[in-house]
Every structure is written in C-alpha cells, then in structure tokens.
Amino acid sequence: MSQRIRTSLLSCSRRFISGGKSQSAQISETVSASAANPIPFASTDAADKDSAPVNSKFVFDDRYPVRNDWAREEIRSVYNKPLLELVYHGATAHRIYFDPRQVQRCTLLSIKTGGCPEDCKYCSQSSKYDTGVKAERLMEFEAVLKKANEAKEAGSTRFCMGAAWRGVSQVGPRQFGRVLNMVSEIRGMGMEVCATLGLLNKEQAVALKEAGLTAYNHNLDTSKEYYANVITSRAYGDRLKTLENVREAGISVCCGGIIGLGEKHEDRVSLLHTLSTMPEHPESVPVNALVANEGTPLEKAKPVGVWDLCRMIATARVVMPRSMVRLSAGRVSLSQAEQALCFMAGANSIFTGDKLLTTPNPEFDSDDSMMQTLGLVGKPPFFYEEAYEKRQA
Ligand code: SF4
Numbered sequence: 205m206s207q208r209i210r211t212s213l214l215s216c217s218r219r220f221i222s223g224g225k226s227q228s229a230q231i232s233e234t235v236s237a238s239a240a241n242p243i244p245f246a247s248t249d250a251a252d253k254d255s256a257p258v259n260s261k262f263v264f265d266d267r268y269p270v271r272n273d274w275a276r277e278e279i280r281s282v283y284n285k286p287l288l289e290l291v292y293h294g295a296t297a298h299r300i301y302f303d304p305r306q307v308q309r310c311t312l313l314s315i316k317t318g319g320c321p322e323d324c325k326y327c328s329q330s331s332k333y334d335t336g337v338k339a340e341r342l343m344e345f346e347a348v349l350k351k352a353n354e355a356k357e358a359g360s361t362r363f364c365m366g367a368a369w370r371g372v373s374q375v376g377p378r379q380f381g382r383v384l385n386m387v388s389e390i391r392g393m394g395m396e397v398c399a400t401l402g403l404l405n406k407e408q409a410v411a412l413k414e415a416g417l418t419a420y421n422h423n424l425d426t427s428k429e430y431y432a433n434v435i436t437s438r439a440y441g442d443r444l445k446t447l448e449n450v451r452e453a454g455i456s457v458c459c460g461g462i463i464g465l466g467e468k469h470e471d472r473v474s475l476l477h478t479l480s481t482m483p484e485h486p487e488s489v490p491v492n493a494l495v496a497n498e499g500t501p502l503e504k505a506k507p508v509g510v511w512d513l514c515r516m517i518a519t520a521r522v523v524m525p526r527s528m529v530r531l532s533a534g535r536v537s538l539s540q541a542e543q544a545l546c547f548m549a550g551a552n553s554i555f556t557g558d559k560l561l562t563t564p565n566p567e568f569d570s571d572d573s574m575m576q577t578l579g580l581v582g583k584p585p586f587f588y589e590e591a592y593e594k595r596q597a
Contacts, residue, residue, distance in 0.1 A: 268297035268525045270485065276477045283473050283519045287511060294518030294550035297525040307575065308362060308528065308553040308583035310398070311355035315386070316342045316367035321374070322402075323437045324425070326465060328497040329368040335499035342367070342379050345386060352390045358568040360556055361585040362396035364421060370438070371403030371446075380408070384415040391416035396585045398458055398488075403438065404446045409453035418587060419488055420450040421458035427474035430467045451484065459486040460530070463516055464494030464508040472516055480523040489527045491516050491551070493534025508534060510542040514549045521550025528553050536566055540574045547578065 285293070298304050319339025320329045328335040352363045365386060372380050383399065391397045399412065400421035412420065425431065428440045450457055461475045479486060493508035513534070520529050530553040531546045538546070543554075556571050566574075575581070 268293075268300055268522060270526050271523075272481055272483060272485070274477060274480045274523055276473060279477050279480065279519065279523055280470075280473045282522050283469065283476070283515060287515060290518045290522075291514060291545070291549045294521040295548050297521050298550040298552065301526050302552055303583075304547075304552075305579060305581050306552065306583035307547065307580045308530075309358075309360045309556045309571065310362040310364055310396075310530070310553060311351075311358075311360040312364040312366060312555050313343075313348065313351050313355075314368070315348055315365045315383070316340065316369065318368055320368035321370050321437065322435065324435050325501040326434065326462060326494055326497065328500060330500070333499045333501070335497055339368075342382060345382060345389075348386050349389055352393060352395065355556075356393060356395055358556065359572070359582045360395070361583060362398060362418070362553075363390050364398035364400065364555075366400045366421075367402070369402045372401050372408045373403070373405065380411070384411060387412060387415040387417050391418070394585065396587065400458075402446075403442055404449050406449045406452065409449040409455060413453040413455050417455055419456040419458045421488075421490070422446050422450065423460050423462070423490065423492075424475060424478060425461050426465055426467050427471035428478065429474055430465070430471040433467075434465050447482075447486075456488065457482075457484070457486040458488035458490065460488075460490035460492065460520075460532070462492040462494055462533070463512060464505055464534075465502065466505065473519075476516075476519055476523055479520075485524040485527050487527055488530060488553075489520050489524055490530040490532040491520060492532045493537075495533050495536075507537060510538060510545065513538075514545055517546050517551045518549035530554070540577065543574065544578055547580065552583070 282290070282293070295304070314329075317340045318329045318337040319331050320327070321331055323330055323332045327333075328337045331339065348365065355363055365383070367383070369375055383401065387397050387399065396418040397416065398419040398421055399417055402422075404412070404420065404422075409420070422443060424440070424443055426434055431440045447457055447459055459479060461472075463472060479489060491513065493513050494502065494505055496503050496505045496507075513531075517529055517531065520527070529551050531543065531551040532555055535543065535554060554571065556566070556568050
C-alpha cells in the first residue's frame with residue numbers, strides 16, 4: 205500500500221539552500237525569468253472538455269488547459285511563483301473545472317493494519333520499525349460495511365479501504381476475494397469505492413474493476429530522484445507499473461505524494477512533473493504533509509508549514525486542473541483558516557473521520573462546522589469509470 209497517511213515535516217527554508225543561494229533567491233530569479241517568458245499554456249482540447257468529470261459549465265476557459273506535455277521548467281516556474289499569486293492561479297483554475305463550493309468528503313478505513321513487509325520510512329505500519337502498531341487480521345465484512353454506512357450517513361461520498369500489504373499477490377485469493385466482496389457491497393450503497401492494497405498485477409486490477417471499484421490509490425510518494433531515500437523495498441518503476449495496470453483495467457487512478465520527507469523543492473516539482481505528464485492525469489491527487497510517527501526513521505522530521513502545503517496544492521491544481529486535489533494527511537495540525545487557504549489554492553477534497561489509517565484526523569463534527577463557516581458543501585459521488593468508458597467509446 206502506498207500512502208496518504210502518516211506524514212510529517214520540515215519546511216525550514218534553510219534546508220532548501222543549495223548552490224549558495226537561498227530558496228527565496230532562487231524563487232526570485234525564476235519568477236523574473238518566468239515574467240519575461242510567460243508559461244505557454246496551450247489551447248484547450250475539445251475532447252478534454254467533453255470528458256471533464258464535473259459540471260461542464262466550468263470548462264470553457266482556455267487559460268488552464270489539461271496538458272500532458274509539461275516541461276519540468278514550466279512546472280518549476282509555476283511552483284516558484286510568489287505564494288499569493290500562485291494561490292490566485294490555483295483558485296482560478298479550480299473555478300474553471302469545478303464548482304468551488306463543493307468539497308468532497310472521503311473516509312479512509314484501514315481494513316488490515318500493521319505488519320507490512322515494506323520499509324517506507326514514514327510509515328507506522330511497517331514491520332521494520334518499532335512503532336507500537338500491532339499486526340492485525342483483515343477486518344470482517346460486516347464490520348467494514350458498518351463503517352461504510354456510518355461514513356455515508358456522515359456525508360462521505362467516497363469510501364477508501366487500505367490494507368498494509370506489499371501487494372495483493374502477498375496474500376492468498378481468499379483474502380483478496382473478501383476485499384472484492386466489500387468493494388461490490390459498498391459500491392452498491394451508491395458510494396465511490398477506492399482501495400489501496402499495494403502492488404497490483406493486471407488480473408488483480410481487472411478483478412477489482414469487475415467488482416465495481418471506482419478508484420485505486422497508489423501514491424508515488426516523492427520524486428524518482430529522492431525515492432530511494434524513503435523506500436528501498438520496492439522500486440519506483442514497480443509503482444508506475446501498478447498505476448499502468450490500474451489505468452488499463454479502466455479504474456480511476458488516485459496518485460499523489462507526501463511532502464516533508466526531507467526532499468527538496470525540486471523533488472516536489474519532479475513529482476508533479478511525473479504525475480502531470482502521464483498519458484492521463486490521475487483523476488485524484490492526494491497531497492499529504494508528513495505526520496511524523498514515533499519509531500519510524502522520520503520520527504524527528506519537522507512539521508510541514510502550511511505555506512509549503514499551499515504551494516504544492518496550487519501547483520497541482522494548475523498543472524492537473526481537472527483532477528480532484530485532496531488535502532490529505534497532516535490536516536489535523538491545520539487551523540480552519542489554514543485549511544481555508546488550501547481550499548482557495550485549489551484543494552477540493554478532504555478525508556473525514558477521526559483517523560486516517562493509523563494517524564489522527566479531524567472528526568466529522570468539526571468538519572461540518574468548518575464547512576458551514578466557509579460556505580462549503582459536500583460533493584456528490586462521481587463515477588469516473590462512466591467517463592472513462594465514454595472516452596474509450
Ligand atoms: S510500509 Fe506498507 S503500509 Fe506502510 S506505506 Fe509502505 S506499503 Fe503502505
């Protein structure tokens with residue numbers, strides 16, 4: 205399983221000094237350069253307009269087209285814009301493709317916790333680290349359905365199930381069969397259903413699709429250049445292969461990353477470049493801020509600042525304007541005002557419920573109150589597979 209979980213961070217500006225220049229100096233140079241050479245936004249493709257997964261009346265502006273040919277320099281120049289200008293761009297792109305009042309509430313449940321053989325350095329569920337998280341068995345079918353019902357009643361329209369497995373091949377067909385039954389039953393409740401079960405081969409992806417899975421989450425976590433500093437037990441290419449299998453099976457792709465792993469700004473740019481130059485953008489892009497977990501190699505990591513989070517969200521919104529950008533792990537440490545800034549920057553989804561797998565998260569009631577204060581409303585479910593099938597026809 206990759207993760208939208210347990211993340212933490214350091215956004216100390218000194219950490220990003222390189223080549224004798226501070227980040228602000230680098231930003232200022234890049235901004236000057238980009239002012240002289242504006243971002244060459246291409247014209248909007250009509251087919252993209254037709255397949256937009258949201259209210260089409262928001263799709264008629266051509267300043268923020270869906271592009272898959274981003275040059276890394278272009279993304280860097282977006283990322284490095286002065287923060288409020290960047291937030292403005294994120295907010296504008298957001299309004300073209302989505303109703304900005306709608307924020308989707310998703311619920312993530314750990315259906316199989318702990319004991320994972322992978323070595324992701326941020327994760328409390330890895331068996332490599334002494335984090336106090338005990339290995340549990342796969343949850344019972346009825347218990348999962350109960351949680352899905354509770355989530356639906358509390359306003360969630362997407363239910364995500366996470367299993368701390370290396371991948372589906374690690375477990376026998378019986379356990380996978382139980383997960384397929386959960387998927388079918390919850391999809392039958394009218395919710396979007398997402399799963400994050402680790403590596404998937406083609407056959408497993410097709411089985412999930414046939415069971416009714418809406419989306420599969422498999423995060424890249426960070427840039428391909430920095431990746432080996434965080435995970436050694438599976439390769440970046442393995443992750444890309446799983447994403448390819450998911451896409452080929454006709455399942456919507458949920459793929460993002462975690463900031464605060466000790467990476468540089470350039471790694472964040474690189475991650476966004478990888479995501480935004482996929483043949484099709486992930487329909488869902490979780491942006492996580494590391495929640496440092498005790499016992500993991502990253503337990504002492506400094507918290508990510510809201511400004512870094514905003515910068516990442518707004519850049520993701522500009523370069524993948526039609527994707528759901530999800531404000532994910534790390535939200536519990538943000539004030540409502542800080543979360544409002546993230547929504548303004550282009551985030552249009554949150555995870556609700558008191559836990560995000562194993563880490564704390566704001567509770568349903570406090571989110572209700574925040575959404576009321578900010579004039580936000582829940583987003584109804586959208587079944588991407590129907591749009592995908594239309595596009596394939
Ligand atoms: S250690 Fe396992 S459960 Fe944790 S993020 Fe890595 S793959 Fe997922």
